[in-house]
């Protein structure tokens with residue numbers, strides 16, 4: 178049955194109007210859906226997102242938003258079968274679908290877990306340590322990041338309607354920004370269904386996700402400096418967005434992920450018979466055929482030592498001969514059709530362009546399909562080309578055939594291979610199959626500046642490798658030049674892309690209060706009760722203890738050396754220690770100072786402090802000699818509430834000074850402190 182796609186705008190579903198565009202099944206050409214958004218008020222959508230969902234998201238902490246992403250991932254997982262059924266219509270096989278649907282859902286899980294581990298349970302992100310910008314320490318600097326107050330407009334490509342949407346949506350929501358998704362029209366029926374489920378779930382605040390099914394229209398005309406524009410698609414569309422007067426005039430943050438003529442290099446050592454040769458063949462074959470080659474990260478240029486060209490050509494042809502093309506939902510099928518007949522037409526034109534200056538060495542004469550009709554669906558044969566003279570300016574370095582198409586390029590030596598790799602003009606992903614780590618280093622040093630990601634494959638990592646073509650939510654997805662010039666997908670940097678970094682300048686106490694942490698130079702609160710006697714809720718940032726002094730003796734150093742086994746000469750040999758440029762004679766072990774400091778600040782009886790789970794930023798700033806007297810300033814620096822645990826994290830600032838008040842060591846002690854009123858929910 179033909180579906181009439183709806184946009185989700187201003188809290189209601191608005192169907193396509195009359196004259197809507199037909200979206201056809203990639204498999205059999207039947208009409209799957211109608212799409213149109215002529216009557217949708219794009220300006221009002223932006224205003225709604227800013228006014229309704231923005232404040233609601235910003236009222237949540239990073240951890241609360243991260244929990245929502247996890248809940249959403251679990252919820253969507255219950256509807257996978259519905260997504261799969263629609264995905265097959267886009268031409269995706271079962272494994273392509275798994276990458277799109279399951280891969281997209283797992284991206285939500287990854288961002289949720291990164292958000293809880295790497296971001297504070299707060300609404301403001303304190304970035305890095307404070308900066309000492311005055312002689313007396315009364316005026317300091319601190320970078321903070323807060324969510325932008327607009328809408329993240331996300332224009333997506335047709336090839337991964339679920340994953341492509343979720344990889345952008347997750348970091349925006351985690352940052353505290355509502356999103357407006359504009360899926361590519363040809364596969365919008367799958368994205369629409371997933372957004373419908375997201376809205377139905379009620380997990381995110383109303384308006385946190387809006388959907389525009391149809392063309393962008395005048396949407397960009399209403400963007401402000403608080404909105405973010407994320408784009409995935411062709412380089413030519415990216416240029417239109419980049420040069421849009423409002424995008425330019427309002428300095429709208431834009432991240433573009435575009436075309437890419439990615440390369441993979443067969444190392445000079447990887448001759449036939451080596452595991453690396455087999456890996457290379459497997460990778461090139463997979464990148465040609467998975468998602469019918471409609472992957473922005475697919476290998477378009479396979480760089481091969483010239484003496485191996487014949488062997489590579491034969492090995493690939495043999496694998497391609499075994500490829501089963503047909504009905505994507507069938508278990509018997511390895512490759513489905515392209516996303517549409519129009520897309521196939523486009524790819525065939527690009528192949529013809531490439532073939533003018535290269536030789537097609539593999540293409541099936543007739544298409545025998547499994548349970549599918551070659552006339553009705555957008556099926557095509559994989560095409561392997563061979564470019565014997567891949568000189569600079571050859572179309573293979575600038576024509577992208579976005580389908581099951583790859584070209585073989587011979588290289589003479591590593592410097593020639595590096596030069597060819599760079600001719601792609603900036604790529605999302607490159608790879609090298611080699612067991613020669615020196616050659617790999619040459620490849621990386623020569624090509625890293627032209628790539629967002631490099632996959633270095635050999636027999637040792639192959640079994641666990643995620644492969645050339647898989648972007649991961651943990652790692653940068655993007656690339657320089659032709660690839661769009663972006664690196665704002667992948668990891669917490671994708672979250673930061675949706676936040677404003679602001680430099681604060683003021684007194685340590687003022688900035689400490691704003692940032693809810695003790696900053697160096699700030700006032701300490703000294704109370705008769707030891708800080709270790711306070712429960713998590715009772716502790717306040719700035720609660721401190723100034724310890725008594727303790728003299729360090731030569732006997733201490735000897736005893737610590739005997740106990741620890743650390744008899745390094747600087748602690749044990751007066752003459753050798755004095756010859757060292759940093760010391761005047763035997764010095765106390767740094768780890769002894771850390772241990773002694775604990776002896777000075779710890780309150781030993783059982784109490785709310787449950788455990789010490791580490792030290793951060795430990796520095797030994799000045800040597801401590803026998804006879805020196807040390808003391809500790811121990812201050813509650815930061816409290817991190819763990820919503821779901823009976824304890825919270827407390828970070829303590831530790832400063833060890835000597836009898837002359839010179840700092841000899843500084844670090845942060847990390848503890849877990851019990852909550853008094855915690856009730857499990």
Ligand code: NAP
Nearest residue numbers: 333334360361362363393409410411414434435436437473
């Ligand atoms: P496209 O024409 O640039 O379309 C991409 C998106 O932009 C679609 O949502 C499209 O909407 C929208 N769009 C088209 N014209 C627009 C305009 N004037 N203003 C605003 N939005 C506009 O790309 P495509 O040909 O469909 O996609 C294939 C390309 O995407 C390939 O070149 C591939 O390399 C690239 N790609 C890159 C990545 C990556 O991560 N770097 C991932 C996937 C694909 P409609 O569909 O409604 O026209």
